[in-house]
Amino acid sequence: MKLSLTPDEVSFRDELRNFYRTEIPADIRDRVKYGHELTREDIVTAHKILNDHGLAVPNWPVEWGGKDWTPIQRHIWQDEMQLASVPEPLTFNAQMVGPVIAHFGSQEIKERFLPPTAALDIWWCQGFSEPDAGSDLASLRTTAVRDGDSYIVNGQKIWTTLGQYADWIFCLVRTDPSAKKQAGISFLLFDVKSPGVTIRPIKLIDGGYEVNEVFFENVRVPADQLVGEENQGWTYAKFLLGNERTGITGVGRTKVKLGVAKEYARQTKSGAGTLLEDPLFAARFAELENELLALELTQLRVVSNSSDGKPNPASSVLKLRGSELQQAATELLLDIAGPDALPVDAADIASPGWAQRSGPSYLNYRKTTIYGGSSEVQRTIIASTILGL
Secondary structure (H helix, E strand, O other): OOOOOOHHHHHHHHHHHHHHHHHOOHHHHHHHHOOOOOOHHHHHHHHHHHHHOOOOOOOOOHHHOOOOOOHHHHHHHHHHHHHOOOOOOOHHHHHHHHHHHHHHOOHHHHHHHHHHHHHOOOOEEEEOOEOOEOOOHHHOOOEEEEEOOEEEEEEEEEOOOOHHHOOEEEEEEEOOOOOOHHHHEEEEEEEOOOOOEEEEEEEOOOOOEEEEEEEEEEEEEEHHHEEOOOOOHHHHHHHHHHHHOOOOOOHHHHHHHHHHHHHHHHHOEEOOEEHHHOHHHHHHHHHHHHHHHHHHHHHHHHHHOOOOOOOOOOHHHHHHHHHHHHHHHHHHHHHHHHHHHOOOOOOOOOOOHHHHHHHHHHHHHHHHHOOOOOHHHHHHHHHHHHOOO
């Protein structure tokens, strides 16, 4: 068990800490810290700065821009990024399609796609879920039929996050309809501006536009944009989903949210003092901080025991508790705002902007216990692989 950093690791941490706070524009970091929506340009700007300094894709193979770092160094890289409120490298590129191409793609596919993917010259979106294939992803029905040197794609995807910004989509398609579920799925790459692709927004409960429906009608995709082998896409999808769950714990992000909550509680009147001085609120806040500290120590134990990149079943504990604490932090901010949370995007009223944002933020964070494997799924994994039940 390792719960402290070596002198070299402290030096590594301090170097990253300084870089994040001096090289990433302060206005972008402030928007992250205080829960403002980032523009496409904000995300691209931060990602490109990180990539220019070799800090966008450290989990990739070294030959494609990765770093030969220890698990602790990777943890420090991400934790300090979150603590500095730096937008993390676009997950669809850095954590999802990039590693799949690097591990399973042909040399031609790697050379064509990995450099622009790392640099965010291509913005990827994920074409996995369908209206009747979410939790049971293997039942997907979008088809890709071989026609000479192309595939003809027909079907629909849903919940495509930030698809409105995307240039390309990495898509699970059924290439063998006679095979049983997983056996007939392939992993295909194509331009979302291809004829026959339609992207339609879905308005969420928080009032935002973050996800989309994507429709494919006789979309012609060059066959050389298939990743790996035909009908082996399920193997690549499982690999991708394992990478997606990395970092969902979000200890650094939750620390920042609690710091912001403390800042607002200090400004909020309660009785003869402030909300932060109220014994009941102070006790609630201290409990959250203690639970977050316990999670942070657990995360350090898991990271320090990781080896050879193999998944640790304890990561399910991190994902489960991490997502719950992220929700608890947004609930705390909502309670601090009180009635001032009710107006949203209202101008020239007494309700401050941060309070108006607390309601939509609370609603948006309901998703954290679903994506990357729901809490129910994580409890099943914990019961079977850790507790042996």
